[in-house]
Amino acid sequence: MAEQVKSEILDNRRAGDYHVLSLTAPGIAEVAKPGHFITLSMGGDETSMVLRRAFAIHQVQSRGVYGGTLDIAVSVQGRGTEWLAGRRRHDVVDLVGPLGKPFALPKQGVSCVLVGGGYGSAPLFMLAQELRDRGCRVDMVIGAATESRLFGVLELKRLASALTITTDDGSAGVQGRVTDVLDDALDRAGADVVYACGPMPMLSEVARIATKRRVFSQCAVEEAMACGIGVCMTCVLPVIGDDGITRMVRSCVEGPVFRGDRVRWADVHTIPDDAWGAPGNDDRGVGR
Amino acid sequence: MSRALIAQGPRGSDGDSPGARVDMGVDLAGLALPSPILTASGCAAAGRELDTFVDITTLGAVVTKSIMMRPRAGRATPRMSETPSGMLNSIGLQGPGVESFIENDLSWLVQRGARTIVSIAGESVDEYAKLAAKLKRVEGISAIEVNISCPNVADRGQVFACRPESAAQVIQAVRRGSDSRTPIFAKLSPDVTDIVEIADSVIKAGATGLSLINTLLGMVIDTTTMRPALAGVTGGLSGPAIRPVAVRCVWQVRAAFPKVPIIGMGGIRSGADAMEFILAGADAVSVGTSVFNDPSAPARIHRELADLVAGGGFTRLADIVGRAHREPEPIVLDEPTELDDWDFITEERP
Numbered sequence: 311m312a313e314q315v316k317s318e319i320l321d322n323r324r325a326g327d328y329h330v331l332s333l334t335a336p337g338i339a340e341v342a343k344p345g346h347f348i349t350l351s352m353g354g355d356e357t358s359m360v361l362r363r364a365f366a367i368h369q370v371q372s373r374g375v376y377g378g379t380l381d382i383a384v385s386v387q388g389r390g391t392e393w394l395a396g397r398r399r400h401d402v403v404d405l406v407g408p409l410g411k412p413f414a415l416p417k418q419g420v421s422c423v424l425v426g427g428g429y430g431s432a433p434l435f436m437l438a439q440e441l442r443d444r445g446c447r448v449d450m451v452i453g454a455a456t457e458s459r460l461f462g463v464l465e466l467k468r469l470a471s472a473l474t475i476t477t478d479d480g481s482a483g484v485q486g487r488v489t490d491v492l493d494d495a496l497d498r499a500g501a502d503v504v505y506a507c508g509p510m511p512m513l514s515e516v517a518r519i520a521t522k523r524r525v526f527s528q529c530a531v532e533e534a535m536a537c538g539i540g541v542c543m544t545c546v547l548p549v550i551g552d553d554g555i556t557r558m559v560r561s562c563v564e565g566p567v568f569r570g571d572r573v574r575w576a577d578v579h580t581i582p583d584d585a586w587g588a589p590g591n592d593d594r595g596v597g598r
Numbered sequence: 599m600s601r602a603l604i605a606q607g608p609r610g611s612d613g614d615s616p617g618a619r620v621d622m623g624v625d626l627a628g629l630a631l632p633s634p635i636l637t638a639s640g641c642a643a644a645g646r647e648l649d650t651f652v653d654i655t656t657l658g659a660v661v662t663k664s665i666m667m668r669p670r671a672g673r674a675t676p677r678m679s680e681t682p683s684g685m686l687n688s689i690g691l692q693g694p695g696v697e698s699f700i701e702n703d704l705s706w707l708v709q710r711g712a713r714t715i716v717s718i719a720g721e722s723v724d725e726y727a728k729l730a731a732k733l734k735r736v737e738g739i740s741a742i743e744v745n746i747s748c749p750n751v752a753d754r755g756q757v758f759a760c761r762p763e764s765a766a767q768v769i770q771a772v773r774r775g776s777d778s779r780t781p782i783f784a785k786l787s788p789d790v791t792d793i794v795e796i797a798d799s800v801i802k803a804g805a806t807g808l809s810l811i812n813t814l815l816g817m818v819i820d821t822t823t824m825r826p827a828l829a830g831v832t833g834g835l836s837g838p839a840i841r842p843v844a845v846r847c848v849w850q851v852r853a854a855f856p857k858v859p860i861i862g863m864g865g866i867r868s869g870a871d872a873m874e875f876i877l878a879g880a881d882a883v884s885v886g887t888s889v890f891n892d893p894s895a896p897a898r899i900h901r902e903l904a905d906l907v908a909g910g911g912f913t914r915l916a917d918i919v920g921r922a923h924r925e926p927e928p929i930v931l932d933e934p935t936e937l938d939d940w941d942f943i944t945e946e947r948p
Contacts, residue, residue: 311650314893314894351892358682358683358838359680360683360684360837361678362890362891404892406893533675534675534676534678536687537890539648539650539651541641541647541648541889542687542689543677543689543692544675544677544687545675547675557671563647581673585671586669587668587669587672588671589671
């Protein structure tokens with residue numbers, strides 16, 4: 311169950327091109343699972359920015375006097391994240407979480423490959439630890455445009471049995487994209503499950519490769535959200551349900567983690583003609 | 599223990615605040631509501647998600663997202679763009695259709711004990727009539743809000759609220775199809791030359807009250823892609839940016855129709871914002887876009903408003919409804935007791 315708290319910023323540090331913020335989140339950090347996210351309001355009480363920003367939970371800690379605390383990775387992309395990156399220790403922000411549906415975890419100790427694009431690797435840290443605790447083999451593939459946009463390389467070296475790094479410009483690791491090396495990584499790991507977080511084109515390709523190889527995939531999507539709690543219907547994408555019917559589902563409550571083989575990646579940002587309630591789709595639109 | 603220090607509740611007052619003694623109850627078209635604060639249609643789904651953050655049974659009512667006869671997928675994404683003190687949306691009335699709504703959403707609201715105002719939307723006068731007929735057979739509906747002003751339809755000509763004749767046709771159909779005891783509120787668009795004229799037509803057609811206002815039609819262009827920011831090209835502008843427009847609409851309609859119940863809405867973020875609408879003549883107010891920013895906003899705004907009413911020396915919210923319309927009090931000067939006080943003025947006589 312999500313909660314809303316006034317959260318104190320405990321730390322704001324640089325990590326490559328990103329900022330990592332540590333925030334008090336009592337009652338939230340304690341119950342957060344890998345893949346959950348939080349939202350923060352931007353700009354203070356009189357702000358002209360009326361929408362919250364969503365951030366994947368990177369790490370959680372228990373810090374004595376503060377109770378539960380959590381870390382998020384922030385990439386400055388606009389006015390809101392620029393404001394947030396400028397916050398200092400002891401500043402207070404309005405925090406809601408944990409939100410969304412976390413990664414599904416295997417019951418047995420299977421072999422997993424975790425794929426992160428840019429700061430999409432942030433939520434994979436908790437996931438890697440959780441999977442290792444369950445006796446899973448955890449290999450990782452992370453990539454970014456350039457070295458400074460890789461997130462958490464040193465720590466991931468410790469967490470992963472094998473770590474493959476790619477950069478578009480070749481400034482670190484293999485020159486290319488994560489999806490260029492994914493087949494090899496899946497072979498090496500004998501992977502049963504792929505977990506991925508990053509930009510939509512990357513997720514689409516990861517899901518395609520995984521499904522082609524009949525490997526189960528779990529993708530955490532990044533869709534623009536307004537509320538983060540399921541009331542505004544902004545962050546929808548076409549997903550095939552258990553009944554085989556495509557619906558426009560909310561990535562904030564039904565996601566952000568989806569089965570890669572269930573998202574209609576090529577149709578994201580559209581309303582597919584055969585979707586539930588699509589214009590002209592009368593046989594799917596009448597009653598039930 | 600430390601939680602009390604760090605994790606304070608939403609801004610506002612506690613039980614000992616002056617507002618705690620104010621009677622915040624309102625009579626909205628015969629409905630006795632414990633609070634003037636409602637949710638705004640489309641900003642609270644059907645109440646369930648919000649109930650995590652606000653006890654929805656303490657609200658005046660939950661106004662549900664506009665429901666149509668059939669399931670509807672809505673518009674393509676991107677559906678939203680943040681704007682200065684507001685946002686543009688083009689959701690396109692995504693929803694499960696009225697049958698699923700009655701079965702899953704309305705039944706939950708009734709069981710939860712929330713007062714519910716059901717918002718309906720149609721593509722034709724006939725669809726509105728059918729929706730009214732469906733809802734007539736269902737228990738637990740406090741009122742119907744008729745959304746004749748959603749800007750996110752493919753054909754702008756379908757915005758019934760833009761013409762007095764089409765607005766009246768819809769309201770007449772809903773009035774005829776509904777239980778005569780159920781109040782119906784017509785939700786009007788500010789994108790008209792004279793909102794009082796539209797209000798007049800829907801009142802004559804049988805509307806019990808008015809919901810003022812829906813979003814304003816707007817547009818944002820992404821300067822990077824050099825394309826409209828929304829897949830639907832245009833969208834509805836909401837949030838504090840539109841508040842003065844909304845307050846003006848409430849004021850004009852209240853001045854023209856002193857006795858017609860009004861639900862005011864448009865960018866309410868604080869108790870003071872809500873108070874503006876009530877002073878302009880709204881009997882109740884809906885909180886919409888601010889819920890996206892602060893999911894507990896309805897409860898906070900209720901408390902802030904109560905404190906302001908108390909601070910103004912009033913014990914009943916009902917006593918300030920429309921109070922901004924009163925004539926300015928004449929300025930009374932004390933008579934000078936001694937003529938000497940005025941010696942410094944040399945009066946010039948013609």
